[in-house]
Amino acid sequence: MKILLLGKNGQVGWELQRSLAPLSTVVACDFDSPAELRADFSQPETLAALVRRVQPEVIVNAAAHTAVDKAETEPDLARALNATAPGVLAREAAATGAWLLHYSTDYVFDGSGNQPRDEDAPTGPLSVYGSTKLEGEQLIRASGCRHLILRTSWVYAARGGNFARTMLRLAAERDELKVIDDQFGAPTGAELLADVTAHALRTLRARPDLGGTYHCVAAGETSWFDYARFVIEWARSKGQAVRVTPNAIRPSSTSDYPTPARRPLNSRLQTARLQAAFGLQLPPWQWGVERMLREVSGA
Numbered sequence: 001m002k003i004l005l006l007g008k009n010g011q012v013g014w015e016l017q018r019s020l021a022p023l024s025t026v027v028a029c030d031f032d033s034p035a036e037l038r039a040d041f042s043q044p045e046t047l048a049a050l051v052r053r054v055q056p057e058v059i060v061n062a063a064a065h066t067a068v069d070k071a072e073t074e075p076d077l078a079r080a081l082n083a084t085a086p087g088v089l090a091r092e093a094a095a096t097g098a099w100l101l102h103y104s105t106d107y108v109f110d111g112s113g114n115q116p117r118d119e120d121a122p123t124g125p126l127s128v129y130g131s132t133k134l135e136g137e138q139l140i141r142a143s144g145c146r147h148l149i150l151r152t153s154w155v156y157a158a159r160g161g162n163f164a165r166t167m168l169r170l171a172a173e174r175d176e177l178k179v180i181d182d183q184f185g186a187p188t189g190a191e192l193l194a195d196v197t198a199h200a201l202r203t204l205r206a207r208p209d210l211g212g213t214y215h216c217v218a219a220g221e222t223s224w225f226d227y228a229r230f231v232i233e234w235a236r237s238k239g240q241a242v243r244v245t246p247n248a249i250r251p252s253s254t255s256d257y258p259t260p261a262r263r264p265l266n267s268r269l270q271t272a273r274l275q276a277a278f279g280l281q282l283p284p285w286q287w288g289v290e291r292m293l294r295e296v297s298g299a
Helices: 011-020 045-054 073-096 128-143 163-173 192-205 225-235 274-276 284-298
Strands: 002-006 027-029 058-061 099-105 146-152 175-178 213-215 249-252
Touching: 002 011, 002 045, 011 192, 011 249, 027 073, 045 073, 045 213, 058 073, 058 213, 073 099, 073 146, 099 128, 099 192, 099 249, 128 146, 146 192, 163 225, 163 274, 175 284, 225 249, 225 284
Parallel strands: 002 027, 002 058, 058 099, 099 146, 146 213, 175 249
Antiparallel strands: none
8 A cells, every 4th residue: 555645744744754654655745845746735736647646545635724814815825725736636536546534624613602513513614724624625525535534623743833832932931921711622733643544544444434524633622821821830840941920821812812814712623433433542632732842842
């Protein structure tokens, strides 16, 4: 089995190179790869030639336009990357019988209410990013290809910048922090997504009927405010330089920080279907965040 991995340099793509390697030969590509392996999602039709050249049994698409606010001012590019390109990949997968594994987002929902949404909940994106990701899902399903779509949220990784690292930097520089406390979700590690992907691929070999759309996030829930407090208290317990005191971390609302793209207040996703189908137990979000913090700090 040959696996074509697209978006190899992103947070999830980087971890997928590790998790998929034991399964098969992985051909990992990105926009800056050599010409014969270049994956230019801004020109979606060029991806068809790449798929035909590699002839994979599995296509794993970890590429996307994820600059949520920027997407509001460049909707055509966001649509090319998040909708048209996955549609081309799905068309090619359908023509050859390949599997397509694709990642989507909680932004396909409107963020109302306070309960976790399951896979069948009505969608209602609030932004260009959410709308284009939803269109990508729809094009994949309409193609008739064998597919697995994993919706996730609040993705972080040790590699590159992330919310936790930003909070640690600010906590060392400032006497007071204000953090949004009316958005709720589950911080989900890129390595968890990569490991679930590899496990699901192994399972799908024997159970192709399990294809479809699933929610994949770490267990539990938190707000950005409580997420920040967890990170800063962890740093304090490890003797790291933290200037801000616990009482000086203050809650604020989404309305205090207007952004070009509206954020869903409720990013909770129900994962029971994924866990039952693939025999998984998703770990608490705190476990993954602490592991990442240890990695980036050397603690």
